[in-house]
Amino acid sequence: MMKNFLRGKILAIRSLRGKILLLLTGTALMITFGVAVLSERGITRTVSERERHAVHNIMRLASLNVAALWSALLDDKILTVRAERARLMEIGVLVRAILENHAQEAETGFLTREQAQTVARDWVNRLPLENQIRVLIYDRDNRILSSTDPGRIGKDISGLQDFKGRPLANTMREESLGVGHSFAIYAEETARDSEARFAYFGDFGVWGWTLVVSDSARTITRQIASQKAEMEAKIHEILSPLVLTRSGFLFILTDDGRFIIPPPRDFLEKAGGEERARDVLRAAPREPSGAEDAPDSSPRVFRPTVGGESWRAESTYFRPLAWTLTAMVSEADISLPARQLVNQQAALSALILCLSLLCAFFFAARIVRPLTQLTRYARALPEQDFLSPESGVPGHIADLPDRSRDEIGLLAAAFLFMDQRLRENIRLLVRETVARERIESELDIARSIQLGLLPTLLPASFAAFLSLEARMLPAREVGGDLYDYFMISERELCVVIGDVSGKGVPAALFMAISRTLVRSAARDETDPGRMMRMINNQLAENNPNLMFVTLFLAILDCDNGELRYVNAGHPPPILITKDGAARRLEGRGGPACGVLENASYRASSVRLAPGEILLGYTDGITEAVNGEGEQYGEARLLENMGHPARNAQEAAVCLLADIEAFTAGTEPFDDITLIAVQLSSSRLEPT
């Protein structure tokens, strides 16, 4: 079953149609495959490059955004600090004015210097101020003279340091001496904790005092923090909705491990928890250079593997905020568009291939159909009866040369030509066969007529003392040889053997005439010479073709054995004595009959001894040829007959057997005829 199926497949491939389809499929596949292989790499590179570029642009955008927001934040911060300074300075200027007023009073002598200082200190101590704002005065010994916080009066502030680690009281006094004021931030120890404070330092050199107006720095810090939070929220708001390519994302990680924009949850899950994700992401290399104000410094690219997936990360470190901005895109996503494009191309190619194969299938069927029709017609040809009038070339075959004008059409035309010639030849052959059969049947009839001319039996009265055997073996259907024997009186037997020139039907007709003439001559004449003259004249009378017949004619007197004979150009017969001695019967009476009118024929005579055999033959015997091309010849004939034979039959049979052995199957070339006569001893001896 399977084998048959396979064989069917192979045959399908061997068919013209299969070959066309196979060729087309092969070509299309090769083209498709070649284009796919050549274009796939290029497409992948181009498309991936585009994706990367998009990611890079987004990174730049994000960096610029962050930088801009940071810059805005910085501006806010400066404004806040300036406003605070202005507030503190306002109070400081006011207090200084009051203090100068008191110092004026002392100058004028309205009050003593000590009285004026005391009034001023009391006034300061009782200044009504907003919650956290404090005013204090310290002298050149760094001791607090006066304070809105009464608990601090008298304390030494030499130990306090500003944020830069300098001794606060001295530094600020010196700085304010120059321009009249300065600002500082410092930490103040309270009972509970230390508190950062922002302070205005004003010099009141008249009394050697330094005026301090301070506010808790927390207000500013809080304000700045809220601004920063606002900025972070804004960044989050702007950047977190960004999706890179497909599943890519942007995240911001601070140096202290806080996510400004966290990676999506599924990424964290893939990474195996937030902590591990953070570890992976921290591995982003910091750029070595990267000036503080260069957020667009070239981003660093690295390729972490998260959850068995390969990612492409691009990261920028933003030093002012100590933030790391990172864009992460899955490598698969980068190559996905390229893959999709290639797949799309492949699908399109496959579709086109299928369509073209379908077309080719039908086209091939169209090409092959005439061949199939021709094949079927050719196979059915032997079953056609070419002679029946209905037989002919069907229309769909006859139209083929006109329908397709290609090689198939030429083949069909050649085939039709062959078909037509075949029909003609077969008709001719049939006609000729019929004619030949007619001729053959006519020849058969002629043969039986010719054989009917030959005598069959001796009269019973002669058979007792006469032994006679005659044979004629025509080389063709009818022969040109003849023999005859008949009684012309009570005791006389006429024996004739002859050979007509040529062969076939003309010879046979001439033979029949000759035989008839012999019989009619025998009725008119008794002398063999005159008989022969009569026969010759009648044959020569009207013989334009110069046909002739050689004749040996003898009249045997059965009482005394006298043989009167005449030989008209015939091979001399042989006499075989009782003892087995063979000799030619010499004596030529005249030329062959039919040629020379009025030719004269001379008869001869011989006496047959008892038991002696007269053997007449035609040249078909002496000219019989064997395989080597040798003729049987007269010498061999005489030698072969040179032994005693009991009667005519024995002599004839012996001769025919020897000739057959000699020729050994070669086709007889000429008619073979012989006649043998013997008078038995019993008939002659009594006389």
Added chain:
Amino acid sequence: MQVSSNEMEGALLLHLAGQINGNNATSLEQNLKTHVDQTHYRIALDFAEVDYISSAGLRVVLWLAKQVQTHAGALALYGLRRNILDIFEMCGFTDILTIVESQEDALEKIRSTPA
């Protein structure tokens, strides 16, 4: 069998060669007929190369002799081998036909025949 011809002393010499039998006698007759039709009636037949002649061949020679005789020409056969001559003799045609030894004799015979 082959036939070649040439003319000499007003006679047409036809040189026959091979076997003259029933199969080629008709073609020989056609061949001779073309010569006769060209009114060549003084003919010498060269039998030197003839191995065998059958009765059909004899008939053709007789036919030629009759054509020549009808047109008051002359025919002579020469160069016959022994076995060929035997056949002519046996059939009794040596009396009817002019058979000589050599080409010279044949030409002489033809010359001496009055036109």
